[in-house]
Amino acid sequence: MANLLELVDIQKSFRMGNAVVQILAGASLTIAEGEFVALVGASGSGKSTLLHIAGTLDRPDSGAVIFKGQDMARAGRFERHRFRNANIGFVFQLYHLLPELNVLENTLLPAMVAAPWYKALIRARPGKALAVQMLEEMGLGGRLKHRPNELSGGERQRAAIARALVNTPSLLLADEPTGNLDPRTGQSIIDVLVRRRQQGAYTMLLVTHDTAIAKLADRVVRLEDGKITAA
Amino acid sequence: MYKLFLCFRYLTRKGIVIFPVLAVWLCVSMLIVVYSIMTGFVDRVRDAGKELMGDVVIQSTLASGFPHYHGLQKSLAHLPCVAATAPLISTYGIMNLPEYQTSAEVQVLGIKPAEQSRVSSFGKSLFWQYRAPLDAANDLGGVRFPTTAAKLIAWGRTRLDAALKTYQQHQQAVSKLKPIKGHGWIADIQRHWQVIKREDYRQAQYHMDRVYRDLRFVEKLPPGMSIQSDAQLRAVLIPRAPTFKPPAVALTHYPSAAAAPKNGCVVGIDIGLYSRDRFGHYHRPPGVRFSPVILTVVPITLKSTLASPQSRRFEIIDDSRTKVFTVDRHTVYAPFHVVQKMAFMQQQDLLSGGVRPARCSEIEIRVHHDQNQAAVNRARDQIAAAVRRFTLNHPAMEISGLSVMTWLQEQSQFIAAVDKERDLITFLLGMMSMVVIIVIFLIFFMIVRDKTRDIGIIKAIGGSEMGVGSIFVLYGLLISGAGTLLGVVTGTLFVIHDNWIHDDILWRIFGITIWNRRVYIFSRIPDQVSPHTVLVIAGLAILAGLLGAIVPAMIAASRDPVHALRYE
Ligand SMILES: Nc1ncnc2c1ncn2[C@@H]1O[C@H](COP(=O)(O)OP(=O)(O)OP(=O)(O)O)[C@@H](O)[C@H]1O
Ligand SMILES: [Mg+2]
Numbered sequence: 001m002a003n004l005l006e007l008v009d010i011q012k013s014f015r016m017g018n019a020v021v022q023i024l025a026g027a028s029l030t031i032a033e034g035e036f037v038a039l040v041g042a043s044g045s046g047k048s049t050l051l052h053i054a055g056t057l058d059r060p061d062s063g064a065v066i067f068k069g070q071d072m073a074r075a076g077r078f079e080r081h082r083f084r085n086a087n088i089g090f091v092f093q094l095y096h097l098l099p100e101l102n103v104l105e106n107t108l109l110p111a112m113v114a115a116p117w118y119k120a121l122i123r124a125r126p127g128k129a130l131a132v133q134m135l136e137e138m139g140l141g142g143r144l145k146h147r148p149n150e151l152s153g154g155e156r157q158r159a160a161i162a163r164a165l166v167n168t169p170s171l172l173l174a175d176e177p178t179g180n181l182d183p184r185t186g187q188s189i190i191d192v193l194v195r196r197r198q199q200g201a202y203t204m205l206l207v208t209h210d211t212a213i214a215k216l217a218d219r220v221v222r223l224e225d226g227k228i229t230a231a
Numbered sequence: 232m233y234k235l236f237l238c239f240r241y242l243t244r245k246g247i248v249i250f251p252v253l254a255v256w257l258c259v260s261m262l263i264v265v266y267s268i269m270t271g272f273v274d275r276v277r278d279a280g281k282e283l284m285g286d287v288v289i290q291s292t293l294a295s296g297f298p299h300y301h302g303l304q305k306s307l308a309h310l311p312c313v314a315a316t317a318p319l320i321s322t323y324g325i326m327n328l329p330e331y332q333t334s335a336e337v338q339v340l341g342i343k344p345a346e347q348s349r350v351s352s353f354g355k356s357l358f359w360q361y362r363a364p365l366d367a368a369n370d371l372g373g374v375r376f377p378t379t380a381a382k383l384i385a386w387g388r389t390r391l392d393a394a395l396k397t398y399q400q401h402q403q404a405v406s407k408l409k410p411i412k413g414h415g416w417i418a419d420i421q422r423h424w425q426v427i428k429r430e431d432y433r434q435a436q437y438h439m440d441r442v443y444r445d446l447r448f449v450e451k452l453p454p455g456m457s458i459q460s461d462a463q464l465r466a467v468l469i470p471r472a473p474t475f476k477p478p479a480v481a482l483t484h485y486p487s488a489a490a491a492p493k494n495g496c497v498v499g500i501d502i503g504l505y506s507r508d509r510f511g512h513y514h515r516p517p518g519v520r521f522s523p524v525i526l527t528v529v530p531i532t533l534k535s536t537l538a539s540p541q542s543r544r545f546e547i548i549d550d551s552r553t554k555v556f557t558v559d560r561h562t563v564y565a566p567f568h569v570v571q572k573m574a575f576m577q578q579q580d581l582l583s584g585g586v587r588p589a590r591c592s593e594i595e596i597r598v599h600h601d602q603n604q605a606a607v608n609r610a611r612d613q614i615a616a617a618v619r620r621f622t623l624n625h626p627a628m629e630i631s632g633l634s635v636m637t638w639l640q641e642q643s644q645f646i647a648a649v650d651k652e653r654d655l656i657t658f659l660l661g662m663m664s665m666v667v668i669i670v671i672f673l674i675f676f677m678i679v680r681d682k683t684r685d686i687g688i689i690k691a692i693g694g695s696e697m698g699v700g701s702i703f704v705l706y707g708l709l710i711s712g713a714g715t716l717l718g719v720v721t722g723t724l725f726v727i728h729d730n731w732i733h734d735d736i737l738w739r740i741f742g743i744t745i746w747n748r749r750v751y752i753f754s755r756i757p758d759q760v761s762p763h764t765v766l767v768i769a770g771l772a773i774l775a776g777l778l779g780a781i782v783p784a785m786i787a788a789s790r791d792p793v794h795a796l797r798y799e
Contacts, residue, residue, distance in 0.1 A: 049793075057792050058793045078695060088693075096691070098237075098688060100237075100241060109692055110693060113233045114693070
């Protein structure tokens with residue numbers, strides 16, 4: 001199977017006061033198309049940082065982020081935004097929904113970012129059919145007009161997943177999506193992600209501390225001392 | 232597209248935006264109100280100033296005036312730009328009213344009324360000879376031209392009936408008033424209402440009198456006559472050119488024709504003989520018209536010494552309202568030749584033989600196309616050249632120090648003062664309105680800080696720096712746009728209805744008078760809003776919104792998404 005994403009020798013350091021802390025020291029990871037990879041590691045080891053770099057939200061100090069043969073680490077700013085919008089879906093531990101928008105509007109936001117401005121004039125809602133369908137399948141059909149603060153944690157995370165998937169990305173990056181949920185709800189979230197993957201055929205890189213969840217993955221990798229090792 | 236969408240959501244779901252909207256709203260409506268009213272005021276002062284005199288004025292620096300004015304007038308008449316000319320004598324004197332036992336210092340203007348009316352608005356400023364016939368219907372509201380005299384009479388009668396009815400209602404209300412005893416604010420309010428009722432009664436009476444007077448004039452028209460326009464109607468009602476000759480009825484004021492003064496004169500309306508009510512209407516006591524006046528003038532000799540004072544009796548036949556207060560307050564108009572003699576400016580035989588030619592103080596000129604100030608300025612230059620040529624042939628005129636000025640130059644100090652006043656006040660208010668920028672800046676700064684996480688999210692789903700920045704810029708535009716819209720609507724409504732607000736709300740309910748019509752020259756508060764003003768103020772307000780939002784928007788755009796997402 002072809003490689004979807006190659007992280008090659010990623011270096012990333014942060015300045016903390018006077019000291020410079022090397023978080024990623026030559027981390028390399030290759031993910032094949034359609035693969036489900038779980039990333040584990042101690043807290044503070046740099047998992048989120050790696051995920052952000054993989055999703056072009058952050059730039060590495062050095063190294064390459066090769067997506068379908070193209071190095072996104074060296075791409076221009078505008079290109080990276082466009083790329084991220086079309087190809088990457090993010091799911092965060094803290095859901096990160098916009099509080100002023102209702103569930104449906106939150107879900108549609110990436111589709112709106114993609115749409116040209118004049119679509120607003122004709123009041124078209126690109127992706128609406130898909131969004132409604134996904135939300136209904138996730139059991140949020142009756143909650144489309146609710147604001148995030150009216151939902152439970154599990155419901156919020158499902159809305160966030162629907163948002164991540166509305167532009168049918170090829171890579172889903174999930175950063176401890178169950179970290180804030182009780183085990184049962186967490187399991188249902190993972191179920192949604194796995195089931196959706198079978199329909200949507202996206203590749204998934206999932207950060208987790210939960211070994212039970214990691215077991216569901218095709219492959220588990222560990223981040224340790226700034227490097228990726230097989231677990 | 233998401234930018235606009237997010238803006239709307241932020242606008243409708245964040246309560247704090249009410250404050251910048253409110254600030255913009257208040258500033259915009261305040262600026263529109265102040266600028267419009269001040270501009271209306273300046274325009275009226277300017278119009279009154281322009282109508283007051285000829286477009287171009289030839290004056291002498293000498294108090295004894297200049298000679299050969301007749302010849303000069305004739306030679307000016309050949310200039311293609313000149314429409315009409317009129318000589319004028321200006322001198323100072325004392326006006327004494329024996330029947331009222333008062334005197335006042337006045338400027339005495341000797342004019343030829345018909346000629347003067349062709350160069351200035353003198354004819355139209357006269358009450359009995361111009362405005363009285365259609366006073367109540369001054370703007371002839373409700374009359375559609377062309378019409379017939381019969382229709383006009385019918386219209387006048389319905390107006391009179393209506394006026395009579397309101398008059399009777401108010402009369403009844405006033406007759407029921409009982410004196411209020413007691414103190415305290417309840418009694419004060421009751422007293423205030425009584426004042427209003429009496430005032431209404433007086434207004435109804437005043438209005439009825441005016442309609443009645445109009446009707447008397449209109450009823451003299453042959454009923455079948457067709458009238459094409461307001462101007463034609465006035466021409467029919469007022470067939471004569473303005474004159475100082477007393478009408479036949481004037482004799483009723485005097486025991487015999489021999490006792491009546493030979494000459495009529497016209498007094499400025501604010502000279503102190505009439506009272507003004509709180510609506511700015513003038514109330515003319517019946518005895519003032521046709522009462523005698525003694526004007527005393529001190530002539531000035533050619534050597535600029537004072538000769539013995541000259542007094543003459545005149546008869547007040549009319550009053551003039553130019554709407555320039557100093558003029559209406561201090562001017563008496565009298566026949567040209569009479570004043571010329573009183574001021575020793577008539578043709579005189581000299582002891583040394585020969586004659587000293589007649590003199591005048593000014594020649595006022597109306598030019599063609601006088602609505603266009605550039606045309607007036609050009610005409611002034613042509614007239615100045617003609618005057619120079621004329622003086623070369625008349626050496627006696629050289630020492631008179633003739634100056635040729637346009638009305639604007641002549642009144643520049645006065646008009647420039649009100650102009651500057653308006654600009655100053657607008658500027659100060661504009662500076663105060665800068666606060667809007669700061670309010671928007673501060674609130675946006677707060678919002679951007681508050682929305683740090685959202686900014687991270689938007690970038691995580693592919694929003695660009697430009698996109699995030701433009702959300703906040705658009706947001707600022709929407710806020711200032713909303714405030715501007717509200718401000719334009721309320722400001723414009725306020726200006727259009729300012730007279731009503733002033734009279735029927737401020738005064739009627741709260742007993743407050745700001746625009747004191749007893750004092751101000753103009754009885755109506757200016758109530759015009761120019762689209763140009765609105766556009767400029769709205770544009771500035773939106774610009775202010777943009778300025779206030781731009782820095783926070785740039786901060787938002789440059790937020791590092793990774794950092795923003797860690798924000799909890
Ligand atoms: N912008 C930054 N500036 C300074 N230090 C940072 C920055 N971002 C991350 N770090 C540091 O880098 C290290 C790795 O952070 P990261 O969030 O990637 O860890 P993690 O593996 O995701 O941990 P967790 O499991 O707790 O989420 C941490 O020590 C963190 O303090
Ligand atoms: Mg993390």
